[in-house]
Amino acid sequence: MTYVEWLRIRNCLKVLAIILVILLALAIVLRVSVSRYMSPAQWVHHISLDPGTHVTNVTLPDGAKETILDNPGEQTHVTIDDHGNAGTHIVVTEPSSRAHKDKNNVTVGSIHVIETDHGKVTTTVIDTNGSVPMLYYMAIADFFALIVATILAAPLAREINGHLEMTLTKPISRLRYALGAIGVDVIGILAASVMTVVAFYICQLLFETPRLDFSGVNTRAILMGIACPLAWYAMLCAATTWLPRAYGALLGLIPLGLLFVGLLTLVPASNLVALFVHDVAWVISRLDPLTYVSVAAPNAEGTVNYSGANFGFRISMEALFFVAYGALALWRWQRVEA
């Protein structure tokens, strides 16, 4: 009964697959073009040309190649453990006077940098293959999943707008048909997320072996990454089922409208009118599932956390929106006449 919806999803995911393959091709081009910078051998060679630098190469029991660069004159000692695709562990010991003044622990994707002072000496540890926060993956996956959700978000309006005679003369109740169509779309949206994660995993694999971490904040990122596009889909589904004639325009205008509303919530309450605009926009924005998506940021300890977020509340709101907006669409669908 949901064959048409499957075909729609197939077409939609086909386009997504083409886009992801193009991105993958670009990643391959990038990988090839930077290949000579990828191996530590090149810059080890460059450093070894400094006068007074002694280079020692050993093979560790696990097969990793260890290179030790020692320059007693410069008081610099570098140990590089090259684990191939599993990443590189670099320890740099140098005078604090020459090291970075700001001692920050930095995490960018899978690269972790930790600097520590030991009197006049600073030790910098660089790991190029740390665990990848799922937040990065889910942010990219959500971008594509939200686009797919927006495209698919009028399964009932599309039928109302020209195909009811075919849809409602199938041997299935209206409710079951609608639940089936929405269920298939949900699978399509989740598939878009999975495809994106897999594509970007492959992209990363071109450079290193990613270590995915599904614990703690990453689990929350995955949950939010799944719930947000589904709640968004349900909201658009409800809107288009109630206003089916212009569902195409609606699908285009709602994201822009909500973006505008979001900007209005930033209006400083400097006077009564501004306060009114802000308050109205704030109330409207509460109905937007995207409002409840918290932005993750690294905290002082270098771990990713949801800043100022009450995750339980936010994920509950996303789930509530999915159910409430979905129910609204179903209620309307039950009353549609050809």
Added chain:
Amino acid sequence: MSSIKISNLRKVYGSTPAVDGFSLDVPSASVFGLLGPNGAGKTTTFKCMLGLARPSSGEILYDGKPLVPESFQRIAYVPERNVLYEWMTVDEHVEMNRRAFKAFEPARARELLSQFGVDPRKRASALSKGMRTAVMVACAFARNAEILVLDEPTSGLDPVNQRHVLSLIINEAAKGNSVIFSSHQIGQVERAAERIAVMDRGKAILSGVVDDLKADRKIVEGIFPDVNYSLDGIANDPRVARVDRTERILRLLVTAGADEIAARLSGLGATGIRVLDLNLEDIFLYAVSPKDATADIVTKEQSS
């Protein structure tokens, strides 16, 4: 073997009744033609029959039972307008039907499509109006449905394919299935339907077995020597359904006793008196033409 019974169906949009107290019976293994001018309520009746629109009142029964979603395993519908998915190929429409209906025969659908000259690899958007109708008809007739509801199933088709659709309709009745269809091609209805109903402004203004309607109704035509002639109460005869006067020519639509009324005209001085048989188109036009269409036409209340 399936029958349809509609009792006192009423569908009101706002304050306008689209269907107003319409009733009909479609017996098993028969073809029923629904006629009427545009806006008469035929399509709304079909929509109410199929649950696409909610009747304001009345009852629709299939074999004595109300419509449920599962009924569509044995009811096929060809809508008046194109409802194909423009972006899907004809083959995909066939596949959609195969998945939805247990008794659907894809091979039969493809055979019919071939007979209609439709390329199944084409997208619906690339098909002409007639070809789209052909796709809907082919899918409906491949469903092995016991009841076929066809709203203008020959719309846009060329004469050869129109004839083909009529043959399919007659064949369904021969197989013991019931067909109810509407068409503006009255000749087609006359050829295929055993029974008809004529709708106008939401009401059935005429219904019955086609042969009976044709047998009962005659036109009695006479020419008077002068424009000013007297009818001597003929217009009030209950058997005279309609009186048309055009200068010296008088035409009477009679529902019985044509010979007797012809004799009365002769007695009034009319010459060239003829008793004419009516075809279905004549019956339809007499039924639906406005009572005050021209100053020359004097109309009596329909006695059908």
